[in-house]
Amino acid sequence: MRPTTTLLRSAWKGPFFVAFPSLQSALRDNTPIFTKARACTILPNHIGVRFMVHNGRDYLPVTVTEEMVGHKLGEFSATRKRFSYRQTKNK
Amino acid sequence: MHLLGRNLLDHKPVRIALTNFFGIGHSLAPRILARLQIHHTCKVSELTEPQITALSAYLSSPVSSTHPDPTPLAVPALPPRCQTLRRIELPQVQTAPKPIRRDVLDDLKIETDLKRSMLGDIQRLREIGTYRGRRHAAGLPVRGQSTHAAGRTAKKLNRLDRRFN
Numbered sequence: 497m498r499p500t501t502t503l504l505r506s507a508w509k510g511p512f513f514v515a516f517p518s519l520q521s522a523l524r525d526n527t528p529i530f531t532k533a534r535a536c537t538i539l540p541n542h543i544g545v546r547f548m549v550h551n552g553r554d555y556l557p558v559t560v561t562e563e564m565v566g567h568k569l570g571e572f573s574a575t576r577k578r579f580s581y582r583q584t585k586n587k
Numbered sequence: 588m589h590l591l592g593r594n595l596l597d598h599k600p601v602r603i604a605l606t607n608f609f610g611i612g613h614s615l616a617p618r619i620l621a622r623l624q625i626h627h628t629c630k631v632s633e634l635t636e637p638q639i640t641a642l643s644a645y646l647s648s649p650v651s652s653t654h655p656d657p658t659p660l661a662v663p664a665l666p667p668r669c670q671t672l673r674r675i676e677l678p679q680v681q682t683a684p685k686p687i688r689r690d691v692l693d694d695l696k697i698e699t700d701l702k703r704s705m706l707g708d709i710q711r712l713r714e715i716g717t718y719r720g721r722r723h724a725a726g727l728p729v730r731g732q733s734t735h736a737a738g739r740t741a742k743k744l745n746r747l748d749r750r751f752n
Contacts, residue, residue, distance in 0.1 A: 563715045571717040578725075 511537035511566075519545065530555055534570025549573035588631050590643055591698075597632040601642075604631050608646065609751065610697035619645065622654075622692055649695040702751055709749055723747055 505512070514533040516522070519541070522529050528546040543562055548555035549569045556573040564572065588595045595604035605616040617627050623641045625634070634642070645652045696704055712720030722729045728741040744750045 561715065563711065567715070567717060571719070572715075574718065574721065 511539070513537045513539055522546070528557065531569065534568065534573065536569050538564050538567055538569060540565050551575045588634070588639070590639070591646055595631045597630070599631055600627075601625060601629050601631055601634065602627055608697050610695070610701040615691070615695070618692060622652075646697065649692060649697070652693070654690075705751075706749055709747060713747055723749070 512535060514531070514536040516529055516531070518527075518529060521527070522545050526546065528548045530548045530550075532550040534549060534551075538560055542560045543565065545560050547558045547560065547569060549558050549572065550556075551573045552575050558569060558572040588597060591608075593607045595601075595607060602613075602616040602620055605611050605619060606613060611619070619642075620627050620629070623638065623645060625638055625642075629638075709720065709723050713724055714720070719729050723745050724747055726742045726745050727734055728738060729745060732738075732741070734741075
C-alpha cells in the first residue's frame, strides 16, 4: 500500500474502498472492525468507527476522525518497528 | 531592483528573475507575466513604473488580485457599417454558464505564506498519526525511498519543522 497521493488514480474510478458489511452495527455498538484492508480509503461514513488494522503481525487500533478522511487505513497502522541498538552479550 | 525584499538583477529577463521568489518557478513566472500583460522577453531594467507597481501589488497579495480585462476586439456599441442593412435580431439562447476554471494564480502562495502552509501540512500529518507524519518526525525518507542512500538528504530536510533551502 502506498500512502495516499493525488494524481495517481483516475478521477472517474473514484477512491478505492472495501465495503464493510458490519459498518452500521459497529457504529452503533462501538465494536471494532478487524480488517486487513490496509489499502481501503477512509470514507466520510467511517468517521467514529473503531478499526483494528492488520500490520502484518497483529491488529492495531485506529479510531477514525474527520481529518483522516481521504487517507488510507494502512497509513495509521505502522508496519515497522523503530530501530533501537541493543548491545550484544557475547562479544 | 529590489522587490519585496528580493534583489532582482537588472540584466535578467523578468521571467527568470521572478524565480528568485520561493514558490515561483519556471512554469509560474511566465504565467504571472501573462496575467499582468508584461512581455515575456522583458528585462528587469525595462520594466515601466506601472508594471513594477502591478507586479509588487500582485506578489504581495495574490489572493486579492483581479483578472486583467479581456481586450475587446471591437467596441460593442459600434454601429453597423452599412446603415441600409437591417440588423437581424437573433433569438436569445440561454446557455449554461461556463464552468469557472480555477486559476493557480488566484490563490498563489509564496515565501513565508507557502512555508507556513507546508509546515501546517506536515504538522497535520503528524497529528492524525499517518505514516508520512511519522517519517517526517523521524527524519527519514517519506515517499518510500531507500534509507541507505536517500537517507542523508532526508535527515537534512525532513523534520516536523521542515528545513527549506
